[in-house]
Amino acid sequence: MLSFISGFLSIVYSETRRLIKGFLQSYLWFGVLVFISTYALFAEKYTDISIDPMILPSEYANNPMTDVLRYIVSFAATSSSEVMSGKIPTMVFPLSIGVIFFILFPFMLSLTLMGNQIIKKASTTIAGENEKKTFYIMASSPQTRPSIYFGKFIGLLLLTLPMILFFYFITEWVFTSLFSSAYNVGILVLQMLFINAVLFASAGMFISVLFKNEKKATWVGTKIVTVTAMLTSLWIMIPFLEFVLNLTNNSTDYLIYLEKITWLSPFTLELMAVYNPSVFTDYFNILTAISVILLFLGMVTFIRHDIEY
């Protein structure tokens, strides 16, 4: 048993070592882009004021952009007298809008960057070794196929920890120095980033066992991230679409279906969960279940594979 565990740890170490080079550059880009997008939030002032939800009724109350739209409408309404008297109104954002900006920009950016990097690397784990025909070393050792698969999975996850921790510290920094600690979503962000890593790692590895070609597997993986990120972008825009359609007296009925399609993207669920903590547990569980299913499917497919060399 001890030798099995030691062998398993060797797989984890070997996978981490194999992938770390590719991750170093990603860490740098992740750090720089997330820092810039977070630092941009410091350019505005935030006060503890609330927005009246009745100013703009919407069917999409769970969408953070609805609040942004409400704030813009309320700002336009309250500052109109100043504008009429020739003054330039000062835009002071409510704290809740600051938090929304944080969720929509640095958080969304970190989710997509992480998802893209993880799926790119995960999709090479099995497909790459199959293509290079180097699998026989592990496959003919006293390790089971599930332990090889899981070892590679854990090795990959370990490499996402610096990104997750970096963003957690960024969140703590923003909420202690810019927003009120009362709004702090640090723990929620931490959990969501972790489940995001688990989800994309299991999805990437599942893709990896389906393809024998590393390039093809990576292509499919990155395309999935692109499509899901686009769906989430669409979800963010739904309140705007609703607003425009209402202004032009057009039907907004189909937006409900459109919103349901955008829920297919894990990023949408992740943003919703952090924005609205009351649904956090449900969405976290859904994402965990999907991750477990993908991990299980990948493992079963891998077990049934004939290893080539």
Next chain:
Amino acid sequence: MIVLSKLNKKYGKTRAIKDFDLHVKKGVIHGLIGPEACGKTTVLRLLSTLVRPDSGKANINEIPLERGLHIRKIIGYVPKTPCLPKDHTARELVGFAASLHGIHDRNIIESILKQMGLESVADQRLDRFSQAMEKNVAFAIACVHNPLVLLLDEPMAGLDPVSQKRIREFLLASNKTVLLTGQDLDAVDGLCKSVTVMRSGSVIVDGEMADLRQKIGKGAIEIKLFDVGQTQKLLFELGKYGAKVTVSGESIYVHYKNDSEIPGIMKIAASAADIIDARPVKISVDDIFAKYHPVEK
């Protein structure tokens, strides 16, 4: 001990092996002989649990193939052309293979590297290695846990003469059960005690190497004469000498059981007829097949 019974494996529509039976005694070096794509590699891949059989039974040292984890503890496998990660050094790779078996003793790793002649290049990356050196690394990986059974796919292919000699000596001294493949009998000569000859995924014949040699001979000399009219005379003289002779077209094949017979045969042939050409020919699997299945041919 390796026992395979009625083993079958298909790749798509191609039947790689059909009702394959094999029995390799404990501590014996057994050769699996056959032409390219006859299913030899599939047998080794099945035994090393890299692929699963479609049907049939197999066990190694009485452990059934289904218990892959236990099988892999006692086997060492070397592919024909090992593909190894080029960004590792030989030491790292052998160390990794050892750690997969729960071995962390540096002395064991050093010892196997030395045994395979890799101690001077152990810290070089594999992208600087020749094919022969890579194969030596593959041997080190396969043997680092001192397996009871070795599965070697054409072990001498791609090896330089020095490495071939080293591997040969290592195998002969190891007392391990070894199943190795080769394309003809010469490839395993002097190494295997018993042999199984395969063709198109099935066994043609199996038995002790010595018995097989007795029946089919070691090889033949193909002789071409200046004047075919001298053929009868040559056949008569060689017949007196006791050599087994067959004629095919303009070629005369003189079979021998031992290399020491060759000078005698050539002396008689040269005195009986004018020879244009004489060359040794190997006994092919087809010859063995013809010998054991004359009607089918």
